Amino acid sequence: xxxxxxxxxxxxxxGTYFVTLGAAVAALVAGIAYATxxxxxxxxxxxxxxxxxxAPPPTTTCSYPNLVPGDLPGVAPCTMSVNYVGSIPAYVSxxxxxxxxxxxxxxxxxxxxxxxxxTGLSFTITDNGGRSFTVxxxxxxxxxxxxxxxxxxxxxNDLADWYTGSTPNPDLTFTSASPAVTWTVxxxxxxxxxxxxxxxKANLILxxxxxxxxxxxxxxxxxxxxxxxxxxxxxxxxTWN
Numbered sequence: 171x172x173x174x175x176x177x178x179x180x181x182x183x184x185g186t187y188f189v190t191l192g193a194a195v196a197a198l199v200a201g202i203a204y205a206t207x208x209x210x211x212x213x214x215x216x217x218x219x220x221x222x223x224x225a226p227p228p229t230t231t232c233s234y235p236n237l238v239p240g241d242l243p244g245v246a247p248c249t250m251s252v253n254y255v256g257s258i259p260a261y262v263s264x265x266x267x268x269x270x271x272x273x274x275x276x277x278x279x280x281x282x283x284x285x286x287x288x289t290g291l292s293f294t295i296t297d298n299g300g301r302s303f304t305v306x307x308x309x310x311x312x313x314x315x316x317x318x319x320x321x322x323x324x325x326x327n328d329l330a331d332w333y334t335g336s337t338p339n340p341d342l343t344f345t346s347a348s349p350a351v352t353w354t355v356x357x358x359x360x361x362x363x364x365x366x367x368x369x370x371k372a373n374l375i376l377x378x379x380x381x382x383x384x385x386x387x388x389x390x391x392x393x394x395x396x397x398x399x400x401x402x403x404x405x406x407x408x409t410w411n
Contacts, residue, residue, distance in 0.1 A: 251351070308323070
């Protein structure tokens with residue numbers, strides 16, 4: 171075994187994929203009944219907006235410890251699948267966050283540039299209809315308080331949809347009868363990775379959110395089936411959170 175190979179075995183990457191379900195949102199659905207003779211009564215019930223994991227456990231974790239350059243040539247996918255179980259129609263989005271540290275050589279395992287010449291860790295994300303989802307890049311975002319020494323990126327609220335075969339649902343809404351949406355993450359760590367990446371770590375966190383569709387029209391430019399996997403700014407006064 172060559173000295174180069176012995177050194178590379180001390181290179182580490184720990185990639186952990188967490189599923190975090192967004193908070194449930196309640197919507198008011200009014201039902202009113204009237205009696206004759208000048209008397210009457212009314213009633214109101216609330217519907218629910220809720221995401222469920224397609225299968226237990228409640229989190230999905232894919233770990234790749236002691237990673238050696240060339241170990242992930244696009245054949246080690248990690249999947250997350252959710253189904254909509256609420257009582258009223260809803261829209262669904264996926265937020266992608268990446269957190270990375272630098273190693274002894276001072277380079278970040280993931281650096282957010284998407285530069286084809288960068289030889290660190292990279293990801294691709296697709297849904298079950300083959301649409302690509304945004305992997306965050308460019309400007310960094312604030313890291314959670316306990317992640318000291320990490321650099322973070324976030325791509326917030328990429329529009330999701332369910333499919334009939336490879337055809338997306340034309341009005342973008344999920345119902346309790348909708349099939350699950352599945353996201354597949356494929357990491358890559360090339361054989362040409364720099365020795366300056368020894369001892370680095372990275373986390374990829376996927377967060378699925380749902381918001382009620384009635385009275386919340388997605389009508390802004392860019393929020394159509396042609397832009398599934400891209401950021402969708404909510405309209406009508408609602409937010410994804």
